[in-house]
Amino acid sequence: MIKVGIVGATGYTGVELLRLLAVHPEAEVTVITSRSEQGKPVADLYPSLRGIIDLVFSQPNVDQLAQCDVVFFATPHGVAQSMVASILERGVKVIDLSADFRIRDVATWESWYGQTHGAPELIPQAVYGLPELNREAIANASLIACPGCYPTSVQLGFLPLMEAGCIDLSDLIANSASGVSGAGRQASIGALHAEVSDSFKAYAASGHRHLPEIVQGLNDMAVAAGAVSDASVNLTFVPHLLPINRGIHSTLYANLTDLSVDVQALFEARYANEPFVDVLPAGSHPQTNSVRGSNMCRIAVHRPAGGAKVIVLVVEDNLTKGASGQGIQCMNIICGLAENAGLAAPALLP
């Protein structure tokens, strides 16, 4: 059994790790930490885990975490960068669900996150944890920077088009919408039921922290495809807040530069062997509840009237494929387990 530690297990990505790992056949959580809830049984905070997980929150402690095989960080940004080095030194693999190691350019990170980076020297060794793009690198990594929830959906949706080099990189649009758990488990008026339910809105239309992460990823794809030699992707990204708990839906728009491409066949071929990307039949519209609680990402491609505009519809669960499930998928790869170990359960429907 792989021993797993979780730092910062009180938030929604933390409890999602616990939910999934509770029935993982080859891993068990042995340490969970929380500064604010130290000494409290996990089940007191999350009654859904009563009788299933008997652990008690403890203070983060490197010696204790060093006894794990893998340590997850399910903390706000800024925390992992202060602790990761000491854990890596002890030979423990680290999977960071926060934003700390996702962006390679330190100045960009510091600009968007408004603070000095605490461990810039570790950034080069961090592997971006998107298995569909980086499976081999993940297998050999010690430090995984798990992608953000929006970036996972947008990158998986554009990936086949980027690799095929068949779209105009100067005008990409990602119109995304997320369930409210993406805002975390903090008391805030903006996330109250009475404010969010029965309503919908865009936010951060003029700039969101996930934008530089997505652009970095798309640029990498473009460079790898030989389409460009340098950063040149121009993306407009508008996130929206959905009155649902879980789920991200991204509606992507691009203009084909090669009208002869069969986009349906392109997507099907690209993802044929991916265990967690499902390309729907032509004409489909994926619904977020088809991936609720599951690690699956479902994609449909449309090309209205056979024109140049290609529309990609992508759904994922922001807490699963968009965070904790993807982290466990990375753990499975690192540890040589079946990639879908502990991640095979279907979505909860209805």
Place this chain on the structure above:
Amino acid sequence: MIKVGIVGATGYTGVELLRLLAVHPEAEVTVITSRSEQGKPVADLYPSLRGIIDLVFSQPNVDQLAQCDVVFFATPHGVAQSMVASILERGVKVIDLSADFRIRDVATWESWYGQTHGAPELIPQAVYGLPELNREAIANASLIACPGCYPTSVQLGFLPLMEAGCIDLSDLIANSASGVSGAGRQASIGALHAEVSDSFKAYAASGHRHLPEIVQGLNDMAVAAGAVSDASVNLTFVPHLLPINRGIHSTLYANLTDLSVDVQALFEARYANEPFVDVLPAGSHPQTNSVRGSNMCRIAVHRPAGGAKVIVLVVEDNLTKGASGQGIQCMNIICGLAENAGLAAPALLP
């Protein structure tokens, strides 16, 4: 008091007319018809109207409707076209909330709605009921074709840009999302709470009936602005289904051809005197609950990093400004009443 008849008052646009007209200071509903519910008191179907509206559904009858000053059609498409002529002949004004008279090109209408049009000779006299565009024509019209819910939001969002002639007409995108009341009050599995709630999806990504209506409107604006001499707007329109009852949110994307334009000022100037269009301060993000049950349309404009991409965020209540409220606004104009008579109540929040 203006006497109002409503044909087909059992659906959601029908009950919305009743809700608004119940407290209209200068109009009263005198006839409501329904073939299926004939003889049943309105309040049996809609308990919210108990003690407020005492009418009973009757069979549609031209003699009876002829005693009204204004007759609303709140019917599925295909119904109004079979009855309107006989009502107009009796000198009664008709406001049609359905799609029957929105599209000028009969072949286009027949293609999208899958049936032969029953009154093509009336189409030329129908005035498209968007007061912000057609106020004078509405004032003198006998037959109003009320805009669809999506088309209202998309056209109001693009209107200032179209009139200013400052955007590239070859690549407009309307990414819209509607509450489920837009699907009407018909029993269907797809509109069940267990299917819709806690979920989100796109639909009709390859073509929706509101597309030709929007394109017709945008083309008209372009021609009026002298930007083009003929139909040439290229619009991509993707509707989505929100797990809310009321509300439409449209996120519009266009590329500025003139980077010097101050889009915030442009919108504020265009709508300065409009009673039902509210341009929010720069940096805002309108939320659908700010217009829940109200006839207001709220708009915000963004231009990320000051670039060429302009993003317009538009919210309206699909049953109010998107249907019945707009119909009453047209009635007020036709009848010479204050345009906001009966429409002044704020949104229901929370």
Place this chain on the structure above:
Amino acid sequence: MIKVGIVGATGYTGVELLRLLAVHPEAEVTVITSRSEQGKPVADLYPSLRGIIDLVFSQPNVDQLAQCDVVFFATPHGVAQSMVASILERGVKVIDLSADFRIRDVATWESWYGQTHGAPELIPQAVYGLPELNREAIANASLIACPGCYPTSVQLGFLPLMEAGCIDLSDLIANSASGVSGAGRQASIGALHAEVSDSFKAYAASGHRHLPEIVQGLNDMAVAAGAVSDASVNLTFVPHLLPINRGIHSTLYANLTDLSVDVQALFEARYANEPFVDVLPAGSHPQTNSVRGSNMCRIAVHRPAGGAKVIVLVVEDNLTKGASGQGIQCMNIICGLAENAGLAAPALLP
């Protein structure tokens, strides 16, 4: 026009007062206060009021409030008791939506609310603002203690049975459920969308602050009916939290002591002339959305298999008839206006 002041207008009962008074034909809000939001336009906090209410939050100031005819307190408990005396002295009527003056026994109030009462000398002159019970006293009052949301529904549901003296007072049950706006507009994890939506729970099953208020009211009814000479009603009250924004549903259980009573006729007779209580036909089940945003209370009575158990189903909007609407109803009575002035609009459905 009656001049209205609102102290503490930032919460949900405050914005509900503003929503209703915005279209009240004979009242206008002239002062709104908030310590925390001083200087901010109301519409910045509540975009639904943009273009409708142009007031700015000010510091509470007795001289300013003294220029009003009526002042509402929409504050947490403890605030009104510190300010009311100085306002009453200036001849201004006060309608308190908080709990400060609802309970006559000071010790009981202090025990449930955990603080010393700041104005016990005013309690005797406060009139409990339930018009169906106290209409005449309200008309002559200077200080109104508006009933709580749960207490309104429970008392209106039991009232006809209490007055008829036909139920066993030793075992009454009120199983109530409230929408989440009842918890107010404070940031708290328990009221987050991700915690409340798609879920349901009881709370305070062993004792809730509204229990002593309801018991006081029921005891008064019993004494008035001559059923008892002293406090003797035994009520079990269990509130529940609904994943909806507005609405209270109370399911009341009592045992008939007189099996010959026609409970349907009893309720219909009692409320025949009440403008805001609607007794549904036998066999009905009122739904909270039939009163959403309305001041109406709807009631149905059941007696399964014609036995001794009587079940009363009561719905109201907790923010309207359960708070602000009822306050305005009291204001109308005090000021000699039509009791339904500004309160005639039907519920928002769907």
Place this chain on the structure above:
Amino acid sequence: MIKVGIVGATGYTGVELLRLLAVHPEAEVTVITSRSEQGKPVADLYPSLRGIIDLVFSQPNVDQLAQCDVVFFATPHGVAQSMVASILERGVKVIDLSADFRIRDVATWESWYGQTHGAPELIPQAVYGLPELNREAIANASLIACPGCYPTSVQLGFLPLMEAGCIDLSDLIANSASGVSGAGRQASIGALHAEVSDSFKAYAASGHRHLPEIVQGLNDMAVAAGAVSDASVNLTFVPHLLPINRGIHSTLYANLTDLSVDVQALFEARYANEPFVDVLPAGSHPQTNSVRGSNMCRIAVHRPAGGAKVIVLVVEDNLTKGASGQGIQCMNIICGLAENAGLAAPALLP
């Protein structure tokens, strides 16, 4: 591997069986039938199962079903009774999730379900599938009548009190509320999102089909406890419709006849060894989302002010412990598997 057949797999209990059995370690679904969807892949109806379950709906066929070890009926009432005999004859175990074999008295069944029973001769051999009550009988049964969703919650909530003989049987109350999936996956206006969401109501307050089933169960408990010699429990049962997809919450009321009983200890002792009943600490209030998608039933007991009234709060997922999960629990018992095989996953939270 145990071979499982499912008759009528298109409804919500059917897809719930598929969801749970998809990851059951010792069972696999080999046949699924549906008259209406014959020939269609399961995943076309339920995209959540794409890539996980590759079966195609077939016509019900006894020869094919006879090759299974266990056959589930997830059909409306009336179907199982017409097919079960022929399947039992072939030596196959049958677990019926419908109401066909729950009620022993044929006349009572026929009265509540409005039709003649098609297989009254099988009723005596049917075992009521509530493991907490009937574990041994289930182990040896060939035909299981799975309890209804409401009856499971009400019976588990009253069970310890009934067995202890410490409550007044003449006045029990079950105030229950269910998510909308309990109404099944049929197109109906009453279950539309726009009718159900943001609302709440009671229904069938004067009599619901689950009432005779619950009363039968409670009477059995009373007789077994020696409290009575015959049917004598008097239960008032009022179901309510919640705007959630999954979950039942029952609030039970009874009067203690023995004030010395420690109800908390009583419940904890009774359920100490039950894998799927969790008694919460004193003072708790279980929330339905703590069992969303899980087979767990959580219970809390209250006794306000230490009086005679005992309040039991019970939550379960109506599709899991209230239907399909309980059916699989029975299957595990019949087949000699670990009782929690395939049922160990925690609830989906948030």
